[in-house]
Amino acid sequence: MSSAPPGSDTDRIWTNWGGNQTCTAAVFARPRDETEVVAAVRHAIDRGLNVRVAGSGHSFTPVVPTGGMLLDLTRLTGVTATDPSRLRATALAGTTVGDFGAPLWEAGLSLTNQGDIDKQVIAGAIATGTHGSGIDLPSFSAALRRVRLVDGRGEVVEIDEGDARRLRAAQVAIGSLGVMLEVELAVSAAYHLAEEISYRPWRQIVESWDELIAGHRHFSFFWCPADESADLYQLPAPPDQPMADHCYVKLYDEAEVDEPAGIVTTEGHRVDRAYRIYPGGFDTPFHEMEYMVPAEHGFEAVSAIRELMRTEHPDQRYPIEVRWTAADEAYLSPNHRRATTVVSVSGAPGTDYWPFLRAVDERLREFRARPHWGKLHFMTRDRMAGLFDEFDAFLDVRREFDPNGTFLNDHLRPLLT
Numbered sequence: 001m002s003s004a005p006p007g008s009d010t011d012r013i014w015t016n017w018g019g020n021q022t023c024t025a026a027v028f029a030r031p032r033d034e035t036e037v038v039a040a041v042r043h044a045i046d047r048g049l050n051v052r053v054a055g056s057g058h059s060f061t062p063v064v065p066t067g068g069m070l071l072d073l074t075r076l077t078g079v080t081a082t083d084p085s086r087l088r089a090t091a092l093a094g095t096t097v098g099d100f101g102a103p104l105w106e107a108g109l110s111l112t113n114q115g116d117i118d119k120q121v122i123a124g125a126i127a128t129g130t131h132g133s134g135i136d137l138p139s140f141s142a143a144l145r146r147v148r149l150v151d152g153r154g155e156v157v158e159i160d161e162g163d164a165r166r167l168r169a170a171q172v173a174i175g176s177l178g179v180m181l182e183v184e185l186a187v188s189a190a191y192h193l194a195e196e197i198s199y200r201p202w203r204q205i206v207e208s209w210d211e212l213i214a215g216h217r218h219f220s221f222f223w224c225p226a227d228e229s230a231d232l233y234q235l236p237a238p239p240d241q242p243m244a245d246h247c248y249v250k251l252y253d254e255a256e257v258d259e260p261a262g263i264v265t266t267e268g269h270r271v272d273r274a275y276r277i278y279p280g281g282f283d284t285p286f287h288e289m290e291y292m293v294p295a296e297h298g299f300e301a302v303s304a305i306r307e308l309m310r311t312e313h314p315d316q317r318y319p320i321e322v323r324w325t326a327a328d329e330a331y332l333s334p335n336h337r338r339a340t341t342v343v344s345v346s347g348a349p350g351t352d353y354w355p356f357l358r359a360v361d362e363r364l365r366e367f368r369a370r371p372h373w374g375k376l377h378f379m380t381r382d383r384m385a386g387l388f389d390e391f392d393a394f395l396d397v398r399r400e401f402d403p404n405g406t407f408l409n410d411h412l413r414p415l416l417t
């Protein structure tokens, strides 16, 4: 065997989007196809190297870094099959969320939901439980119906709906079962969305909380502690709009549209194909923490964090983002068997935001909050065992797939063994 796997590269230093995670891998490889992925993993196993895959680097947690082998699957990209009769789409693991848009539309299909950006690779989005907003809308992980991956023995394995036990582990595995090659997702018939943006005082959100959640396909908002908060997330507030204790509110509902006449691109009110409505952009890095609480406690939880920011942490200026996600069955999903309200806060890079994040973590503990695996959190193995009812079932599957811990790194080993 040669000393480097096929598709190897010399660029071994990796840094994430937020600039808070970096690593220098012993081996960096960009395989071109399944055969090269298998060869790369076997190369690592033979040399006792750990293996991690880098998606598009949009996680804030150390879920990618390794001193072993780092794989980049950006050459394994593209939607490979669509099935409108079964509402299914299949894609290679390195396909970005954005790359699903046009090919699915041509097949009469759309992703059922999307988040704030569409830069993530689909395998990265699935690995961490990435979601959009909508109390009835599941995460990308919950949409996974079949996955083909290379396991810790260097073998290609397929998991499908016939094997619920292993599929529920693979749906949120933070890359710890193996290298995903191809995924099949449950998707929706193609749909248009009408977007309404409004700026509302907090008390208006309080008054219409349940109605906003139940009455719209997608409801989400950013609560701003200060006037300058909107700028930190590039929320396009009009210049005369006071933002302190106000919310930037996004409502999306399905719309019947004849193209091209029905397409509307007015700021604040747009009507377009779903995949063109969802993605926004964040140009300036921030460091985000996100926890999910049972939806029935959502109002209490958000109010507690608002109060915390107004009283004990008035120096923290990033908005609180609030969203909803449907319940699912994945063992490690923050939405495991409960619909959730998603509460996210951010700190400014280069500042000591840790006391604030720790205080948020403390406040949300009483709601049995579970973390987004790609965003900062304070989980320990003991805490996970108490929060995830089927944690042991996940660990059993993980050990079957990766008996020697090839796919663990320093962050995941203490959590998942």
Ligand SMILES: Cc1cc2nc3c(=O)[nH]c(=O)nc-3n(C[C@H](O)[C@H](O)[C@H](O)COP(=O)(O)OP(=O)(O)OC[C@H]3O[C@@H](n4cnc5c(N)ncnc54)[C@H](O)[C@@H]3O)c2cc1C
Binding pocket: 017, 018, 052, 053, 054, 055, 056, 057, 058, 059, 060, 063, 064, 073, 093, 094, 114, 115, 116, 117, 119, 120, 121, 122, 123, 124, 125, 126, 127, 128, 129, 130, 131, 132, 174, 175, 176, 178, 179, 180, 181, 282, 372, 373, 374, 375
């Ligand atoms: C600006 C910004 C906006 C965001 N918006 C949202 C949002 O709206 N909703 C939300 O839920 N999250 C959001 N996130 C978080 C983001 O969606 C997740 O962190 C997601 O995992 C990032 O995907 P990625 O492709 O960047 O993966 P990475 O961060 O690169 O990797 C994530 C995990 O996936 C694993 N992985 C990647 N590819 C494979 C593979 N082929 N096989 C096995 N494992 C693999 C990695 O090893 C790692 O463990 C946002 C993050 C940022 C920075």
